[in-house]
Each structure stands twice: as structure tokens, then as C-alpha cells.
Amino acid sequence: MDKADILPLYAAPQYAEQVTDWIWHAFGEGLPRAFFHSIVEHSQTPGALPLTFIAVQNEQLLGTVGLWRCDLITRQDLFPWLAALYVDDAARGKGLAGKLQQHVMTYAAQAGYRELHLWSACRDFYERYGWQYIGDALEYPNKTVHLYRYSSPASAGDATE
Template sequence: MTIVPLYDAPHHAEQVTEWLWREFGDSLPRDFFASIIQHSQTPGQLPLTFVLLDGDALLATVGLWRCDLISRQDLYPWLAALYVKESARGQGLAGQLQRHVMQQARAMGFSQLHLYSACRDFYERYGWHYIGDALDYPNTTVHLYRIALCCLPDLQAG
């Protein structure tokens, strides 16, 4: 299995768009997610989208984004839109994707990374620290997390 930037596997962009829209779309149009994916494929620039492949089979995706929560634009950058195909869950792929984004963010010179989630007790096992609640648009309470990239052990380990 390999993790590559979506710009190296652009034929998966439609499926990634579909996953994000179905998983995170709520009342947002599919075109909104298509725009995110379209604009997250420039090498070395945020936002970036990564895909986890088994051969050419798409198993998962994750983003390294400039902003993922409108109400907290003071936090930057974000691990965003982590999605693992249902049939591939339970294999540690979410952890691999997180480590990959952490490594990329650290290589780009960032000292910390943020994420938000509606669930608790998942990201803590990967070293994320709960820092409080926030408001997702239009009125949903979500949980904020931060991880310091400078203090992490070898991010390649898995």
C-alpha cells in the first residue's frame, strides 16, 4: 500500500469527491467538495489531498488544508477529511494517513497540526490532544484537537 498526493493519481478525484460529499456533505452541494478536490492538487501548496492505494485500488483519503473550520480560522494548518473506505477499515489505515499528513506538515515547516471531529476517543490514541469545543457551520458543536509536530517520534513507524 502507498500514500500519494492526489495529483499523482488524478483519476481518483471523482471518487474522492463522492466520498467527501457523502461522508461530510450534510447540506452542502457536491460541487463544493469537487471544488475543494480540484484546488487541492498543486504540489507543495496547501491545500493538499492524499490518497492511500493498494495497487491502483483507492482505499482512503486525507487532506492537509489551510482551513477546515470557518469559525476557527486562527488555527492553521488542518488534517482534514480523513476517510477510509468501509471495507478497508480496521487495518490501521487511518493511523497511516495521519502519520503521513503529520510528516508532510512537518516537512513544510509547520510546528503543529489541528483537526476537528464530532467524535471523541478516536484521535487521542494517535497522540492528538483535545483542546476544547468549537462551532461548525451552521450550528454544530465539534471537538478540536492539536498535535505538536516537533516532539513526535519517527513518523514513518507504524
């Protein structure tokens, strides 16, 4: 197989512990693993948010991304969120981060969400994928982060009348 398959974690729950470890190590500064275990455990209900997606090739987990109700407690007015994007070191530099984002963008548009949001501590990465920087925000308790919005093309999620 030449390309990774992207599927919901509920379709391959055997990867849940690895996903938990990845996002805990990548995003869990000062937080217990149990916090991330709970996020992953409760993001595996078909048709409901939050959802976790994974990229798998030849039964090897390569990356993960979430579609969450909220990823920034100070901005609960924004909904939904692309969150916890992570690509394994061995799979980086091959476009997988973009494919994972596109998968969530497409899923969200088909589910009727016209906008997605994300926050990041870095700049100049997400803009390459069509995200618009919309300002800074505060991550609990006192970390300044950059906010982004992605607006789906009008036709992507529209039903034909």
C-alpha cells in the same frame, strides 16, 4: 503488494472523482457535491496548500486525507488542518486511518508546521494517534464539534544549522 501506497492526489488524478464522492457522502450534510468537487480540484498543486493525499493498493483507492489551510470557519486563527480523513469500508480496521494521519503529520512537519489541527464530531478516536483535545468549537451554522491539536516533535521539521 501488501501495503497501501500513500501519495498526493495530483500524482494520480484519476481518483479525484471517487475522492470527491467519498468526502461528499461522509461530510457533506446539506451541501452540494460541487462544493466538494471544488475542494478536491483545488487541492492538487505540488508544494502548496491545500493538498489531498490518497492511499492506493493494487490500483484500488482505499482512503484519503487532506492538509488544508482552514477546515473550521469559526477558528481561522488555527492553521493548518488535517481534514476529510476517510477510509473505504472494505479497508477499515487495518490501521489505514493511522497511516494516513501519520503521512500528513510527517509532511506537515517537513514543511515547517509545528502544529496541526482537526475537528471531529466524535471523541476517543484521535487521542490514540497523539492528538490532544483542546476544547469545543462551533461548526457552521450551529454544530458543536471537538477541537484537537497535534504538536510535532521539535526535531521533526527543524533544519540543521
